[in-house]
Amino acid sequence: MRVGLLQLSSGDDPAANLPHTLARIDEAARDGATLVLTPEVTNCVSTSRRQQEAVLQREDDDITLAALRDAARAHGIWIVAGSLAVKTDDPDGRFANRSFLIAPSGDVTARYDKIHMFDVDVSETESYRESKGYRPGTRAVLANTDMATLGLTICYDLRFPHLFRTLAQKGAQIITVPSAFSTGTGPDHWEPLLRARAIETGCFILAPAQTGQNTEKRATYGHTLAVSPWGRVLCDGGTEPGVCMVDLDLQDVETSRSRIPSLHNDRAFDIPDE
Numbered sequence: 001m002r003v004g005l006l007q008l009s010s011g012d013d014p015a016a017n018l019p020h021t022l023a024r025i026d027e028a029a030r031d032g033a034t035l036v037l038t039p040e041v042t043n044c045v046s047t048s049r050r051q052q053e054a055v056l057q058r059e060d061d062d063i064t065l066a067a068l069r070d071a072a073r074a075h076g077i078w079i080v081a082g083s084l085a086v087k088t089d090d091p092d093g094r095f096a097n098r099s100f101l102i103a104p105s106g107d108v109t110a111r112y113d114k115i116h117m118f119d120v121d122v123s124e125t126e127s128y129r130e131s132k133g134y135r136p137g138t139r140a141v142l143a144n145t146d147m148a149t150l151g152l153t154i155c156y157d158l159r160f161p162h163l164f165r166t167l168a169q170k171g172a173q174i175i176t177v178p179s180a181f182s183t184g185t186g187p188d189h190w191e192p193l194l195r196a197r198a199i200e201t202g203c204f205i206l207a208p209a210q211t212g213q214n215t216e217k218r219a220t221y222g223h224t225l226a227v228s229p230w231g232r233v234l235c236d237g238g239t240e241p242g243v244c245m246v247d248l249d250l251q252d253v254e255t256s257r258s259r260i261p262s263l264h265n266d267r268a269f270d271i272p273d274e
Contacts, residue, residue, distance in 0.1 A: 001147045004028025004036040005244040007224040007237040009212040012046035014055055014064055020241070021064070022071060028243045029075040034147065037080040037208045038068075039224075040155045040180040041097065044085050045214040049133055056095060058087045065100060065108075073106035078145050082178020082208055083114065083154050085134075094135040099152050099178065101143045109145075112152035113137025116160055122184040130156070140166060148173045148250055151203070155179040158193050161200060168201035169263055173253045175203045179220075180210040186221025191233065199231040202257035204248055211239050229256035 006024045010017045021042055028036045043064035046052050059065060064084055072079045081100040088096045101110040115138065117131035140163060143150045151167030151174070158177050167175055175197065181190050198205040204226065211222030224237030226246045235244040257263060 001034055001248050001250070002032045003206060003226065003246050003248060004031065004033035005206060005208040005224045005226060005235070005237065005246070006036065006038045007209055007211050007222060007240070007242050007244065008039050008042060009214055009220075009241050010039070010042060010045045010210060012044055012048065012051050012055070012215050014043040017043060018064055018067055022067060024241070024243050025068070025071050025075070025079070028245065029077055031243070031245050033077060033245065035078045035080070035145070037176060037178060037206055038082045039208045039210045040083045040178045041085050041210070042082055042178075045180060045210060045218055045220070047215065047217045052085065052095065052133065056085050056087050059098070062086055068100075069102055069106040069108070072102040072104055076104045078102065078104060078147070080150070080152075080176050080178070082176065088135065090135050092135075095133055096137075097130075097134045097154060099154055099176070101145070101150065101152070103145075110141055110143035110152065112141040112154070113139075114154040114157065115140070115163065116156045118156040122182055126182065126184045128182075142167060142170055142172055151175040153177050155181065158197065161197060164197045164201050164203075165263070168203050172201070172203055173250055174248070175201065175205055177205060177207040178209075179207055180214075181221040183219050183221050186223065190221060190223060191225060194225050194227050195231045195233070198227040198229055200262065202229045202253055202260070202263065204229060204253065208244075209237065211237070211241060229253050
């Protein structure tokens with residue numbers, strides 16, 4: 001299967017971002033992709049709650065989701081909308097950071113709300129409190145296509161290996177990690193974590209990323225990656241917007257897992273007393 005991973009530099013205006021996203025999808029489809037993935041918060045990268053309130057929409061009204069569904073139908077491809085920021089009916093007004101799997105028919109066949117919120121102090125000058133604006137999801141998601149079984153994750157989920165292991169043990173062959181990774185942690189953590197998750201699970205890891213100076217107050221690391229089940233980097237998107245194309249052979253999943261069957265070698269153990 002041929003996959004196109006989009007690397008975008010989305011800003012805080014969904015209407016302005018959308019033409020760039022659609023152009024990259026068209027490019028990937030012309031190059032033969034049957035599965036296309038977009039990064040985290042494809043529709044809107046923003047640190048301003050006021051701006052988000054002004055421009056974000058509910059899922060049924062979201063212009064980006066509607067356009068991606070049309071694109072999937074027009075090209076006859078699967079699209080993973082890595083995530084879209086969407087309004088919810090949450091009593092405290094928080095948004096959802098939601099991934100969508102869109103079939104070639106244009107139908108949404110799976111949704112995943114990001115479980116792990118990026119509430120961190122990277123340094124004295126770089127801190128995030130994602131949970132102030134977004135409510136966390138509570139449910140892991142496996143999604144079936146006619147090509148492969150996908151496990152859906154988003155960005156900070158990458159640091160919680162038990163989620164990836166559970167998805168793999170339940171049947172995932174590919175795990176998606178759409179991201180808007182911090183420039184403070186990206187140089188040291190991005191590639192090692194993605195390669196580790198691939199090696200641990202024997203899955204292909206597909207990680208489309210945001211890149212560059214998205215807004216005045218937000219920059220992202222880029223380096224969209226695809227990693228083989230053996231932990232080899234298959235493509236690296238660098239730091240410019242574009243499309244990474246990669247061909248996957250799902251037999252590599254079975255081969256890697258047969259060589260190192262760690263998904264089946266679990267043993268119970270006692271937890272030390274405090």
